[in-house]
Amino acid sequence: MDIQQYMQRLGEQARTASRAMARASSGDKDKALAAIATALRSHRSAVLQANQQDLDKGRESGLDAALLDRLELTPARFDAMVEGLEQIIGLADPVGVITDLAYRPSGIQVGKMRVPLGVIGIIYESRPNVTIDAAALCLKSGNAAILRGGSEAINANQAIAECIRVGLREAGLPDTAVQVVETTDRAAVGELITHPEYVDVIVPRGGKGLIERISNEARVPVIKHLDGNCHTYIDDQADITKAINVAYNAKTQRYGTCNTTETLLVANAIAQQVLPELAAKYRGAGVELRGCEQVRSIVEGIQEATEADWGEEYLAPILAVKLVKDMDEAIDHINRYSSGHTEAIVTENYTRARQFLTEVDSSSVMVNASTRFADGFEYGLGAEIGISTDKIHARGPVGLEGLTSQKWVVLGDGHIRQ
């Protein structure tokens, strides 16, 4: 197969399909999503069997246990995938919404209409359920999609792609509106990310290595999510109980997620009241603490935190802890080491809460709440294609709206410019 020609064909088909998708009614898009759900249910055994082939092949080629786990589509995961798809049917269609339509002194009416971006390229790794998730979000937001899943999931992804095509045809929409790349050749990714004439935006979903590689080589805008090195700062005017609960939850509620707190900052003046109890709770949960010198004089028997710890996204039961003089030092530390994902302050002081919200330069800033809340579902987006650590276009959790843009609409009655 000539990869360049193949990807060009996919690109042209996607561009054409995107025009039809932009015009599709909410009803037709929902009908397609429902038909895809039905097709998935009736092809359940075929999809699970294809996934079994991927798993067998993965085991043969020596994939590690974590990767095999992510690759596996258990019956429960299959059902959750179809339910997730059906939830997207229930979300409001963002396309066509007109806002701020107002008269101008010239007499024209000017407003903004929400429109799809066009063609979205999604590059992801092993989980086959991302195929449905990404396809559904792109369809609902009126976009066409080109999906490039991990090579180890190729059989399940192709089986799922067939269900998507069946659903699209059933709703009278072009079955090229969602195309799953059929080759595992890595050159396909290179093509996908370098043709702005076919693809309007790339959303990579995967590890930091994948995302950095794509960002460096792309000629198409990338909505990227690098790491989540999140901070919780306990101010000296914090409520002790809230501080302990929030800081404990922010680290321990889940370890492998990007909104988990990785560094805890504590104001000197409150350290003696908070740290011993908090450290005991963390230890009870099996969390390894690494502290600055001052922390180690309060909490005994913990390792020293090095410079590398402040920049680390552990994704593990490890927490770096540092004492700071005051909030200004905490903000400086955060703006220096944070990846710009999510940071929280615990304080009862009104002025400091306001200042923290204003001065911390991250995609989510919180007062008296666990960083674990930084999530599209918790924020009410209904769904999430990823969490952007960029500033341009979309920042933080990206839902349907992040896959759209706005154009200007002008209504006149024969108005001419003077």
Added chain:
Amino acid sequence: MDIQQYMQRLGEQARTASRAMARASSGDKDKALAAIATALRSHRSAVLQANQQDLDKGRESGLDAALLDRLELTPARFDAMVEGLEQIIGLADPVGVITDLAYRPSGIQVGKMRVPLGVIGIIYESRPNVTIDAAALCLKSGNAAILRGGSEAINANQAIAECIRVGLREAGLPDTAVQVVETTDRAAVGELITHPEYVDVIVPRGGKGLIERISNEARVPVIKHLDGNCHTYIDDQADITKAINVAYNAKTQRYGTCNTTETLLVANAIAQQVLPELAAKYRGAGVELRGCEQVRSIVEGIQEATEADWGEEYLAPILAVKLVKDMDEAIDHINRYSSGHTEAIVTENYTRARQFLTEVDSSSVMVNASTRFADGFEYGLGAEIGISTDKIHARGPVGLEGLTSQKWVVLGDGHIRQ
């Protein structure tokens, strides 16, 4: 001078200054703008003299008349520049505005706060007034700026830069918040557009060649404005008077602007009623018409429009004219040849107006209004840094809001995730 080191120093200073600018109050930013205006007025003769040096040098080196005209800062243009600056003081500060703050089922309150982008790099050509215009918009929106003007305007730009520094210091803001590159070495541009650690977004203001070159080489997001190949479509259900007035204004009100109509599409069924009168008006204004075969059978003595004409941004008194079967053909033509800037339909038909607004994929779509209205001032933005033909981040006229982003704010009372 080591360009790489020099630009790195500018980048570091801009990044540091951007933190102070993000925190600056509306009052301080307005104070700085007012102080810059005062400094400009008191350094009026020095700035005009520096501009005279540029003009003398330009004449010596044989710059053409059009370029020399753009380069010239006449007393009237100087005054207009200072007045433009003072108008920006009157605009609402977009920074810190919180929207959509609402309670979620978990009990947290979630909203969005508008924040500066950080450091904006602006690359422009000969007009020295862009230095003030760009600096003022960046300051008002809480950003730091690195400005890179044309080498032929270096003396005036440096004189203006000195006034900006005076104003910033007077308001107690860092005088590195706006830095005008002091070297004319082109390598400086290469450095400016390839360091995302120092620069958050690039706004090129200039010809298509400049913008394409920058877009191709940039490693930083670019808010770009390529060409403005705008269309007006006269539907067969148009009001004849409105059609003639709007189409005439859209071409002739100004020729050199990007929102001027370059191709006129006319429905077959109305061509005999509209074209003869409209063609006579265009001829009266000295506009050269180029038509498809059918147009040439109605309007005599005009040149044939070739394939190249449909894609051309003339920026001149030339208009391509084409007859189409119906609105669908008009929309197909537009979506194929347009640069995605601005398109208008003239019609009294409700359903077609709605369909045109929805299906035309351009940054501005209009009904019964001249394409010449596509402009930040006419849209009520108060000011304009450019017109984006991109879809990501900002589309159409870009004002202060286009130089900002939104972060999420979460307010809790000790909330933890379950």
